[in-house]
Amino acid sequence: MATIYIDGRPYAVDARQNLLHACLSLGFNLPYFCWHPALGSVGACRQCAIKQFRGPEDQRGKLVMACMTAASEGARISIADAEAVAFRAGIIEGMMQNHPHDCPVCDEGGECHLQDMTVMTGHDYRRYRFAKRTFRNQYLGPLVHHEMNRCIQCYRCVRFYREYAGGRDFNVFGIRNLAYFGRYQDGVLESEFSGNLDEVCPTGVFTDATHKRHYTRKWDMQFAPSICPHCGVGCNLSPGERYGMLRRIVNRYHGGLNGYFLCDRGRYGYEFVNGDQRLRQPRLRLAGGPQSLPQKQAAELLGEWLADDRVIGIGSPRASLEANFALRAVVGARHFYAGVADAELALLRLALEILRRQPAAPLRSMESADAVLVLGEDVTNTAPRMALSLRQAVRQQPMQALEALKIPAWLDHAARELAQQRRGPFYIAAPAATRLDDIARELWRGAPEELARLGFAVAHALAPESPAVAGLAPEAAALAGRIAAALRSAQRPLVVSGLGCRSTELLQAAANIAAALRRLNKNNGRNSPKANSTAEARPDDSSSENDARLALAVPEANSLGLALLDPHPLSQALDAVRAGAATVIVLENDLYRRLPAGEMQSLASGLDRLIALDCIETPTTRQARLALPAAAWAEDDGTFINYEGRAQRYYAAYPPPGEMQASWRWLRDALAVAGREAGRWETLDDVLRALAAEFPDLAAAATAAPPESFRIHGEKVPRQPHRFSGRTAMSANLNVSEPAPPPDPDTPLAFSMEGAPTQPPAAILPFAWAPGWNSYQAWNKLQREIDGPLRGGNPGVRVWPAPSSGERYFRDVPPPPAARAGEWRAVPLYHIFGSEELSRLAPGISQLSPQPYLALSEADAARLGLGAGEALVLILESQRFTLPLVIRPDLAPGLAGVPAGLGPLQGLALPAWCRIERA
């Protein structure tokens, strides 16, 4: 810590930081543009100018840029100094020379950092009388809209896109007041993180192209604290609604997870909620055709059917913990089945077993890892936001040189200029190329078993008590040695794997490496990063995260939550049906994605009653005797458990419209009709209480967020920003009396702008706003200190206790896979846009999804004389699929790449041996 003097008063600040960081942490309003807490300081915009004095006697002082000046002991500065104030107003005036002043028609208006800073500096009269420079805008794809005339040249976009996110197809062109930020020509932005430009840009150059189609001002939207439903990372979101329509998603800061950034799947996948694929009306299929039912009648019918004692339930990894638990309450523990393929359930159970021994690294701690092995996971396509954090890790080792030269890590360009192209050790072993290959020191390609063998060899090299790998190829053995050496010499090594390859051995190998690393860590007495290390320790709630050496990507938002409810394997549900179960309730799940189509057909045909609760129409709902419309995640409250085992509550941005309701309410209503105990549940808290009673392990999930009874000064937390417009006139054309806000019996939030005017706990903070800070930059005002946790701590709780010790090594090293003549090993290939069930229904995302294909390596295609695009037949057991060939030079020979989750291929049990024929 250091003592600095701001306008004559002493303050204690973090001496490792710059003065802008220090002033903002203290709550001062100091305007800025080019600085970003995650991107550091570069001194371009000159907006954060302050006066610095040499000592108590110095009365004149000189202007310095706060972001470029260290908060050193005894520093004397003035924010209020007249010259500094005038200079800051001058900077805005300079930026405004060319700004089109088109706020009324700009999507950024009302949440624009440039507006806020203009007001903050007091610049209010335009004196530049000459023509403004103008630009031609570019088409950047279906997700990001471009409006270059608004640009103020702060360079944040290009720094985020290229330097932070590693994108190559975006840059700054031209000089002087004509700097142009865009692509070299029109085209879809390649980065999976392009949507962050919307939030990184301080004004309206980059805006949400999907939001544009159904635009609503921030002040007119109703928000909720939410969690992303599109993968297992659990990024925090702030969905915004108006007129019963979900308008957009923006990032909701989480100090341990997503920080300031989201992936494009998470940001733009939301439009499925508004789509015509929604199941909106309860529907009973009769001999004469489908018949719509009112909600009450549908619930009664379901209740009557529960009288049958041969009811089984199939849960879902994309439904909340509460919904799954409610289903389990309906059908009983013995009849509750996992809504995932048996192999996936086994992997999830294994992952749980591993994660109870090896704590998972939160995203933010991954950023400070100084040696990384990615084992078998295409992270960018399976847990996208994780890839952005991993990309930062390669900076750690080169940044160790900063200290000797006294270059602070926040001095971003100086740090990058020193490091140049040098990157820390980063190894990727995967069946095919991944989007992180460009930062990898070495790549290794192979079938999942081969990758696992490499992993076991690395573990053995780190810890001799971990089993050795017999018959490893010399090349692989040498690589394993290099990887082990890099991990061993690192301060904060990390191994990342996941369920992507659907391989037990791969998870076990990763677990062995993590166990060996934690053991080395203890032996060497190493722990959290040094206090003054350049790799700044990210403050977080749990100290155990500092020695987390492992992360396992899991497929869906609540995969771990489902597995924690002890469901029986899905195949046993099929057995139960064969044995006479006649009623099956399928919760928020399309079983065609979980089972081969043939098995699903036979399941459905053997049933009297297939009941599907879902928010979207799927082949399963279409086949259901009774289809019940469930609220989509943005209309619902619930808990997801992410890849770390962190339970996080998400909340409805608006009540479910029409006949839809939360799945647990459908089930509760039916239980009430059936006269069962659980039918008396009134609120979500009742469900959570029952859950905690039955699963003491999951009691922590109930504490992930405040209960409904939580109040601030007796008031609920408003979901809407403070009143600025005619929001209350929304229904004045029907009735001049303002309707009462819809009740929310489940949460401490209100569907209203009225309520507690102070900052609520982070878990129930719906959106970023602070007086004078209408843009996303308002997160600065809501953090304990800049870039740290939100006040009250990061949202969510780990549902199992921090592991104490217990390094145990898995001993079953797989044999090398034997090639089979005329057969290929079919492995899943993932696509950020397309592989996930809900987001692919969003128009913007679906436009970017590939068509189903079959991928072969260049060598295999050449050997068979096959050309790209040629129609092939993939034969997997009894199933045949005709697919166009995609030649992937990066695919390991002997593998057949099958896109995961796409079209007819979605239910395949992979990896598997397959045959290929010409069509």
Added chain:
Amino acid sequence: MNGERPLTRDMKPDGEPLSLQEYERAGGYRAVRQALRMAPEAITRLVSDSGLRGRGGAGFPTGQKWSFVPLGAEAPHPKYLAANADEMEPGTFKDRWLLEGNPHQLLEGMMIAACAIEADVAYVFLRGEYTLAARRVERAIAEAYQAGYLGRHPFGADRGLELYLHVSAGRYMCGEETGLLNALEGKRANPRAKPPYPQVSGLFGKPTIVQNVETLACLPHIITHGAAWFHGLSRGVDAGSKLYGASGKVKRPGLWELPMGTPLGELLEEHAGGLRDGLKLRGLLPGGASTDFLTERHLDVAMDFTHVEKAGSRLGTGTIIVLDDRTCPVGMVWNLEEFFAQESCGWCTPCWSGLRWAERLLDGLERGQGSEADLDRLEWIVKFCAPGNTFCALAPGAVEPLGSALKYFREDFMAHIRERRCPWS
């Protein structure tokens, strides 16, 4: 003052460059051999003692600059040296003379500087338009390699030196010390933050010295003749001889190597021959386009770093631009500001916005569309772009002629406003 002209003495009257043989016959490449026998610290000490200050415009003491470069076994390598030959300042053409007339002198200077900082790789960063210089420097480099003066064991030494010619893509910013480094790395020529200084983290993140051509050309002579001799070349407080130039409506525009500290009036009258007949002096920029105007009453100012600064301007590159009474001062300043506004790299707001605004206002004045409020705005822009407010020295330099013109030629500005036209048009 001993009246010697070491930098240009050996140049041929026909302007052809000295070949390697000719350069050696004139005593060339002896100094570097001597330097190779010296400890790096000793070379730096000698250069410090000589009082050599950078000739690129800033006048930073050369020996002091080198002293920040880490030396010895622990130092990072490769270390770099860059000769800044990106001479693009309007009115400045002095390095061109050295580059075209005696490229080996530059190379020898670079070799000596490389010895002092233990550099492994050196670049001549040359202005793109200097195509003749490019051919001559390239040829000189080839000759030096062939003679074994460059490469793995130059002059049989242990430490190698690779030397390359890099021709600039042609932006003023590329001549700024750190912009030059970015340009050499193939990046946008935006300036870099200092600290860290290039001596510590420069080209490709390694210790680097960037030095002006004329400064480097002084080095062989300092090694050969010593610090006292170098001091003796000067008439003023700063050491050495200096290339001075004059452009504008003078009788004999040109370049001369003269003792440092030659008075401005002597330069103008004796060497440049005074103004053309019928013209009167209004003012002059003493050291290129980014220095403050001086006027008639400054003609006795000694042209060295110290005295020009005392007179309220900067020695800069030492090449004066003369303003006569038949040329519009507002027009001249507009011309300069248009150049600087155009060459702003676009990185920091005061520069890209302030210079363009100034240029637009001056253009308006010239068209008769100005007002007194415009003059206040121009004054404000001058302060806005003051040193420290901007990221690098481009904008502070750019507003020097503007600020001083507003001081010395205010009446001319007012005439544009009163008459609603340019009185010279």
